[in-house]
Amino acid sequence: xxxxxxxxxxxxxxxxxxxxxxxxxxxxxxxxxxxxxxxxxxxxxxxxxxxxxxxxxxxxxxxxxxxxxxxxxxxxxxxxxxxxxxxxxxxxxxxxxxxxxxxxxxxxxxxxxxxxxxxxxxxxxxxxxxxxxxxxxxxxxxxxxxxxxxxxxxxxxxxxxxxxxxxxxxxxxxxxxxxxxxxxxxxxxxxxxxxxxxxxxxxxxxxxxxxxxxxxxxxxxxxxxxxxxxxxxxxxxxxxxxxxxxxxxxxxxxxxxxxxxxxxxxxxxxxxxxxxxxxxxxxxxxxxxxxxxxxxxxxxxxxxxxxxxxxxxxxxxxxxxxxxxxxxxxxxxxxxxxxxxxxxxxxxxxxxxxxxxxxxxxxxxxxxxxxxxxxxxxxxxxxxxxxxxxxxxxxxxxxxxxxxxxxxxxxxxxxxxxxxxxxxxxxxxxxxxxxxxxxxxxxxxxxxxxxxxxxxxxxxxxxxxxxxxxxxxxxxxxxxxxxxxxxxx
Numbered sequence: 001x002x003x004x005x006x007x008x009x010x011x012x013x014x015x016x017x018x019x020x021x022x023x024x025x026x027x028x029x030x031x032x033x034x035x036x037x038x039x040x041x042x043x044x045x046x047x048x049x050x051x052x053x054x055x056x057x058x059x060x061x062x063x064x065x066x067x068x069x070x071x072x073x074x075x076x077x078x079x080x081x082x083x084x085x086x087x088x089x090x091x092x093x094x095x096x097x098x099x100x101x102x103x104x105x106x107x108x109x110x111x112x113x114x115x116x117x118x119x120x121x122x123x124x125x126x127x128x129x130x131x132x133x134x135x136x137x138x139x140x141x142x143x144x145x146x147x148x149x150x151x152x153x154x155x156x157x158x159x160x161x162x163x164x165x166x167x168x169x170x171x172x173x174x175x176x177x178x179x180x181x182x183x184x185x186x187x188x189x190x191x192x193x194x195x196x197x198x199x200x201x202x203x204x205x206x207x208x209x210x211x212x213x214x215x216x217x218x219x220x221x222x223x224x225x226x227x228x229x230x231x232x233x234x235x236x237x238x239x240x241x242x243x244x245x246x247x248x249x250x251x252x253x254x255x256x257x258x259x260x261x262x263x264x265x266x267x268x269x270x271x272x273x274x275x276x277x278x279x280x281x282x283x284x285x286x287x288x289x290x291x292x293x294x295x296x297x298x299x300x301x302x303x304x305x306x307x308x309x310x311x312x313x314x315x316x317x318x319x320x321x322x323x324x325x326x327x328x329x330x331x332x333x334x335x336x337x338x339x340x341x342x343x344x345x346x347x348x349x350x351x352x353x354x355x356x357x358x359x360x361x362x363x364x365x366x367x368x369x370x371x372x373x374x375x376x377x378x379x380x381x382x383x384x385x386x387x388x389x390x391x392x393x394x395x396x397x398x399x400x401x402x403x404x405x406x407x408x409x410x411x412x413x414x415x416x417x418x419x420x421x422x423x424x425x426x427x428x429x430x431x432x433x434x435x436x437x438x439x440x441x442x443x444x445x446x447x448x449x450x451x452x453x454x455x456x457x458x459x460x461x462x463x464x465x466x467x468x469x470x471x472x473x474x475x476x477x478x479x480x481x482x483x484x485x486x487x488x489x
Contacts, residue, residue: 029156033061034071034145041141041163047132049075049165051141055124057091063116063147065095067155072144073128073162078485080135086128087111088146138485139165164485171446171457174475175416176439180376180409187238188372190222190351195343196266201254203261205269219270219349226353230369237276238352242267243284245292247344248327249337252287252320259285266347288320289344296340304332360385367396376400376410389420401430408435415443424450438467445472 038054055071063069070088077083089111092100097115100106106113114124145158197210207216227235244263246255263285271281294312297305307330317323327333355373358366363382366373374382379400386393394417401407401414411433418427427447434440445460458479464472 029061029145029147029158031158031160033058034143034158034160036143036160036162039141039162041165043132043165043167044129048129049132049136050129051127051162053126053143053162055089055126055143057116057122057124059119059121061116062118063091063093065093065118067093068096068100068148069116070144070146070148071124071126072146073126074142074144075130075136075165076140076142077135078138078140078164082135084130086126086130089124089126090114091116091122091124136165137167141165166482166486169449169454169479169482171449171475172419172422174442174471174478175419175446176442176469176471177380177413177416178409178437178439180380180413182377183375186355186357186373186375188353188355190226190353191349192218192222193346193348194218194266195346196262198258198262198345201258203258203265205262205265207269216269220273222349222351223270223274226351234356234373236354236356237279238354239280239282240267240270240276240352241282241284241350242270243286243348245286245289245344245346245348247341248288248290248293248320248324249341250324256285256287259287263347288324289346290320290323292344292346293336293340296343297336300340302332304330308332308336371399372403376404376407380413393417394421406433408433408437408440412437412440412443415447419443419446419450422450438464438469438472441467442469442472442475445475 035056036053037056040052042050044050053073069091071091072088073086075084087109090107090113092113092115094115111126112124141162143160143162145160146154147156148154194215195211196205196215197212198205206212227237242263244259244266246259263283267281267283290312294309297308302308308327311323311326317326358374358378360381363374363378367382379396383393383396386396397414397417400410404410411430412435415427415430415434418430424447431444431447434443441460441464445457445464448457448460461472461475465476
């Protein structure tokens with residue numbers, strides 16, 4: 001009687017316990033019992049999703065000898081509700097394993113089958129792959145731990161989050177370009193030298209004398225190249241400078257007269273020949289071309305080369321006539337008069353002209369025939385009509401940097417296309433010349449990532465964002481989003 005009463009009281013006490021307390025007493029499976037302290041989850045170069053898990057069963061995981069636990073890796077898409085189940089690994093209790101073996105119920109397609117060692121920690125390694133598909137990007141891997149009792153009835157279920165599949169951060173979507181400013185008039189020059197022959201000690205120009213026909217045609221061709229043909233209506237000649245030079249022989253005062261008036265004569269001839277009455281001409285002269293003499297002697301092979309150069313460079317000789325007299329005493333002087341001095345009697349000319357601006361419909365045609373006539377802004381507008389990443393597109397920005405080698409915007413945009421190409425070494429070539437703008441700091445950040453310096457890149461993105469770069473701020477937002485995904489698994 002007493003024993004019956006005692007048993008009834010015990011049953012009543014158990015019944016009065018809170019349900020949660022009873023469950024806690026019976027619960028075997030908690031996150032502390034099964035852990036994955038080490039894992040790898042990557043997308044391989046051959047486009048596979050690969051993962052490796054070290055699954056630890058703690059000493060406290062006291063699975064009954066009649067039970068079996070399945071460990072199943074699951075991959076879930078982030079943006080699509082798709083899941084890939086991998087082949088389970090089985091952990092058997094001793095008695096259950098013997099029974100299933102006798103009954104032929106042990107799975108033949110299991111990833112692995114192990115028997116639980118009571119009271120010991122066990123590590124089960126699991127490796128898996130599957131072909132990468134777009135829905136898997138930023139997807140999550142978790143481990144489903146399913147504890148079953150007799151007759152395969154599910155008793156407890158635990159899901160352990162492992163990690164996210166994130167491809168390495170790609171900074172290239174945040175590359176920055178800068179629109180070049182519209183500048184003032186586009187001023188260019190066309191230069192040349194003409195060797196006009198004048199009769200001895202004369203300033204009159206005879207267009208038929210000696211080499212004069214072809215030398216005059218040299219000047220005409222330069223003028224025609226500026227304003228003729230397809231350039232009509234595009235260019236405007238602003239001014240022409242003609243500078244006459246005489247050779248050093250003879251008296252300096254006479255050479256001043258000859259150089260000055262021969263330049264004037266040539267100027268008037270060209271003005272009248274082309275009816276350039278509305279074009280300002282600037283007349284200049286150099287009485288004796290000592291610089292030209294020195295250059296030609298230095299470049300040549302002369303028996304008395306050092307003596308000639310010493311006389312030309314002697315600072316003690318300040319009078320041109322005295323310098324020429326010293327040269328005249330050298331045995332080589334007659335040869336200089338015959339072979340060098342004629343080339344010192346020349347007329348250099350510079351044509352200054354302006355090119356008008358072009359509308360969008362004209363840009364492609366001008367770029368094909370006269371790309372040097374386009375401003376930076378016009379080149380940039382033309383790039384907007386091209387396919388980014390094409391050879392033509394890249395070359396346009398590279399050519400702008402060649403034309404404007406010290407311009408920060410030209411170098412920044414050339415660096416941008418180099419970054420798009422993934423060519424860090426080429427991008428680095430332009431980096432010293434891109435200035436300190438927000439766009440420049442943003443592109444420096446991208447270069448740092450490509451060179452394997454993410455910490456430096458992150459700091460540069462922060463600087464660029466503070467300076468107002470929307471691209472840098474977008475990059476920071478993306479990095480924060482990725483970190484949040486990783487933290488939340």
